[in-house]
Amino acid sequence: MCGSSHVHATRLRHHVVHDVTERGSTPYDLSSRKFLRDSKSSSAGEVSIQPCSTLFSHPKEMASSSSSYSDIGVILNELTCPVCFELYKEPIFLPCGHSFCRLCLETSWENREADAGYVCPNCREVFPQKPKLMKNMIIANLIENVKLKKGKFGLEVRDTEHGDVNVKEGMKSGGSESYCELCNGEAAKRCVPCEIICCAKHLKSHQQRGHKLVDPGVKIEDLRCIEHGKPIQLYCKDDGSLMCVTCTGGQHRDHYVVALEIAHAELKDVLAAKYPHVSQSMESVASQLRHVQEEEAQAENSSRNAEDSLEEKRRLVCQLVNESVDLMKSEINKRKMEKLSLLGKQREKLGQQMEDLCQGKSTMDAAFQDLEAISFLHGSKDLLKRLETMSDFKSMKRTPLPVLDFSKEEKNLDELITLNKNFLEKIQKGPVEHPEKVELDQNNLRRLYGRSPSLVPNSAHREITISGDLRTATGTGTENQYPEHRDRFDVYTQVVSRDCFSSGRHYWEVDVRSSSLCRIGICLNSMGRKGAESALGENPESWCLYKCNNKFSAHHNNQCTSLSVPGDPERFGFFLDCEAGELTCFGDSRVLHVFRGNFMVPVKPAIWVYYVDGPVHFVHLVK
Template structure:
């Protein structure tokens, strides 16, 4: 019973404390005042409440919402004030902690902002949770409960009351006209909407939600599709940036090669000019010294003759006649001396080469300016210029060599042997045909190399895809779609690709052949003594390697020095 009595006592005290709590600040009343409607508040709380209201409808009771056209005279509620003082004096006896709020001039509760902001409760200035539409007031969670219990319509704090009311009748909009799709209040039904199909707002609200729900999957799927396309575009943008950057880097490399070639060509020409100049100046110097000596001898002879004519008497003249005659004979010999003219220095050949390079660059630049060049024309230069611009010296791959092919120490010569060499097993090694490929693998750009076949009467030289098989009868160079080769047999030449033969006319006895590979154009041009012998064309999307087939003696790559 004691426990029940204690619990009942605590409950009674709680009820008393609730009645002595200001409905605005939720603290014990401080200087409580009563309004004409009977509700009491702290003086500071009610005054601040009226100051923060923006409406011009007079003073409103925060509790019952009664409007006072004029500010009522606030009278102290003596009974509540005395009860509050008694509670404060007996708080230790009650076993409760009673907090007393110190009201200031600016804020009702410390840390709470006043001023009628729409995000704050109009009763306690705490953070507003909802707006009560019928009461037109912002409420926090604590002050919201009475409105919920009365079934008032609640909206988010940011919603303005004006938007929820009928413009004509200033009443809440609760109905929807299906005929003209407008919102209206109850009073509107008696006007122009009298015969219209009018329903509660909840009905079109539910219907519209259903329509949106039906379209939601389609919208979500469309978003996923667009997101996927956006990712592809972004990836392509990145690839474009990378590819263009790589292309620019390759162009810079080509520019360096062209500049290097031009600089080396000019330097070689200047060196040759200087060499020829020094040789000719040396010969001219010797001629000049000889002529100067002859001139000096003539001066002395002339001086002697002048003396003989003017100064010597007969006896002296005759006594020196022998020496004078001797000098005259020497002077007569000078008349027969003829200077051998030296050849004029001629640099027309070097100038022609440079003019050709300049003209080529101008023509190519004009084509670039007119639009993209899909298949640039082959460089119209002699093999010497091809060597300087694109020269390579491929190295043979011992791991690919047939067992009856011996590779030299510098990896440039392949020699046919009649016995098997002790090579280890390797997946890249040719096992049927006496062939070998290079270590070099070309997938882009232009490349030029020279092969010497002077020691071989029967051989093949060309290129093959790196992916071409090395085993079995399908690996013969030129007899499959993955290789292109130049075939020599007893000074007769032909071109092979995919088992298709093209006989070639190669005048003379050529020992060296040049190969110019243009990966982007898909072409390989075979030169013989600066003459185009054949142009191979094919799909060179996969990397290719120079290849050699040796059936007797040896074949080797010529070392090219740029």
Template sequence: MASSSSSSSSSSSSSDIGVILNELTCPVCFELYKEPICLPCGHSFCRVCLETSWEKREADAGCVCPNCREVFPQKPKLKKNVIVANLVENMKLKKGKFGLGVEVQDAEHGDVNVKEGMKSGGSESYCELCNGEAAKRCVPCEILCCEKHLKPHQQKGHKLVDPRVKIEELRCVEHGKPILLYCKDDGSLMCVTCRGGQHWDHDVVGVEIAHAELKNSSRDAEDSLEEKRRLVCQFGNESVDLMKSEINKRKMEKLSLLGKQREKLEQQMEDLRQGKSTMDTALQDLESISFLQGSKDLLKRLETMSDFKSVKRTPLPVLDFSKEEKNLDGLIMLNKNFLEKIQKRQVEHPEKVELDQNNLRRLYGRSPSLDPNSAHRRIKISRDLRTATRTRTDNQYRKHPDRFDCWTQVVSCDCFSSGRHYWEVDVRSSSWWDIGICLNSMGRKGEDSCLGANPESWCLWKHNNKFSADHNDRCTSLSVPRDHERFGFFLDCEAGELTCFGDSRVLHVFRGNFTDPVKPAIGVWDHGGSVHFVHLLI
């Protein structure tokens, strides 16, 4: 019974010592006070700890209590706290009488014998209180504890870490004190002493609070990103559905338009067939061989329905038959007048009736396309294959046997050997050119390949506002009263004639054997100049 009373008394005494030790510990260095002083706010510190804290602050920041953060505009007089100093000395004496190696009971660690002076230098695998397996390391106490001896530290809110963590990693490098605070302003970890220095006016919180806030912030960021991803997916799905709906709507509109145009086209074809039947009946009553020769191309044009071929090449969104109707009406009117004149015997050669440029466009109009494989390297061809431009540098063309290598010329893809053909050339953007035709067999290499300088080519030539008609290196000067924007060419293969028009009048007529295949040709000689095949709306 006496032993139990003695044990209870010893435990109570140890608990009292633990409480007193906490009260006699400096809140800056966490050690027993050394020359304790008291500030007007009532908080005590080691003189050295307080003065060091104030020295690290700026001179105009005033003196701040490291504990309650009260600011003293003028440095207070530091007086020794005699009562605290005496208590510290008595505590040292009380501890000293047991000896450094003698076991005492510490209220920090319950009713367990702890050897004073035993720090974290012990085994990192065993509790420093009972030699059991260590579960955590207490940072403020610098001690390894098992699960049983963790409870007092947890109740006091001490920082606990994995036992494998070295205590040096959890201490401030500058002051050697435990890292307990986090500065939000510069993102640094620090001890209590650091707070009294350059961080005195910063937003400082405990490391646990900072850790919780960062975790919440990270979770909020993840939630925000997830919400944005959901919105992006939703927007993408809605966009795809909208595009599908719009595509289907346009498809139905185009199908409807196509059906209407098909009906109109079939009606026009029926009208043409009736017109052709009427024309065939009228022609059977005519005995003039000259009429048959002169109207052969017209009949061929109506029979082949070239106008409808041009309609088929037109993209669907711009299908418009008003122009075709106008052209058909013009053909019918021209044919009607033509028949009336033949019946009245008003002309001697019907094949030449009304062959001015307007009629030539209607009856024999062509829109040649340029052949890129024949273009000289300093001739640039437009995308629509109708414009030839002279450049100062070579264009990247591949080698080809049809390519001109000496003269900046190009021929068309179209080749004529029979029938009648009319086309026009726009020369407004060039002051030095030659335009005409050449045999498909004309050479493309060397100096003899120049248009008009050999027996295989016929052309108009312009330079320094002078015009001439050239063939086989012979030039015939032409009188052109003014500079024309367009020149027309009418080729009659069977008649062997190439008629050159300028401003609605005949400038020159070439004669030759044009039953051999010939091609329209262009030469551009001035840098930056352009010559253009006109697209005739027929």
């Protein structure tokens, strides 16, 4: 675009003179718009010549050097209307020195209110009366020369409403966003005014001229107004839309419109102001994430250690059972061998006796068969003697051996089996419950999970006074001169704790002995602090107990549950289990109510006190 007042035409003349001089042509007199003869020339006259005709007098030289095309691109930019970003058509200039297409300028003025004056679209200078529009002959002549010489320099002119010029070097461009359109080198940026993709080398001249540069992949169409096809130069702050100069006369007529650069800078300032808060939030989330990861690692290690311990116990139990069974089998075998040895001896003795009796019986059978008296009597003496010996035989008195009894050993094994069966049945019914979870004893809760919350003064309503130790909140009924703060409650006399929980187990207590009217509980850290939607227990982001004299109730999301509470508790205890999603409320060692919800997001203890009542105090729990 053009710069300050009266510089547009001057800059163009400077480019013409500079370029002509560099190419060895005759100097150009700006005042007379004529080329002067060399001082060494024999002729003293002047030669009238069309301005800038020598600018394109060496097409062969320009075609052989890619830098010449870059120079052409720079000059073509000076021939571009700052409103439509296209070649001037019927160029005119204002008293401030800036030039435009006649149609572009008149359209811009037509779209504005009549009493708004006549404004330069470039420098925004206001002219109370419509200025006289004079044709810029220099620019018009330059454009004519460009169009006449376009075929010699690979310039493709597309005749649109105001004309449009694309710089091409023959057919070198591969039509890809990855290559320079001048040398086929690697693309670096796209020049928006020139609509050309350049490498780093050919980009320098565009940078020096202050052209707008974008990434090669950005489409020019995305930088133009959809409705008018003009370059986007303005930003409407009322509806947050991008727009061209022509858009200012339509639906944005009375809107607050600023330049893109101003909107860009303001938005960067807004983001910069929010950046610390986002960084702090990231640090807080990162800290909580590290805490969760540490707990996950601890859970993995704890589980692994428990499994290793159980494996060791299984090995010991198996070893003990095996040794016990082996010992009992050995004892059984020993007792069996002892009894079998005794029985064997008895069996041998009885066998010998049986053999003797068989022999006596055989002798007697033989004697009975001997019919001769002499023969019978002759052997009777020996027979009687043997019978006398046999008559002394009596039944062997057997000592009864003890019965093998292993019932005691079997009973021990049965007890071990029963113990294991009961253990397995208990595991199958459900996971082993945490000992503190099974019995909610407040002494254990204080010892294991005790917390001592402190209040945040910047969150306190102006009719609340906070004690020096940040643990007591008292309603005053009169406003304190607290500074404005986004976290301060503005409707209800409430205050929140500095402590913020989103994982683990936490227990704290609140002393309400001096208060007959209060609400205490928790709220999401994200709960609003302004307006009627911030009442504790009356929205989906808060949970609380309500004490009104000797009546008590539980409140959440505008739902009330009446509670039966014996006596008048002096303390309320709160046990928050984030993973289980439970908030257990105690009143003097008795469970009053259990809230259930998603407490894996940051929550804070909160208090609502009334100006007609006494103070409410967070109890300092010493582990």
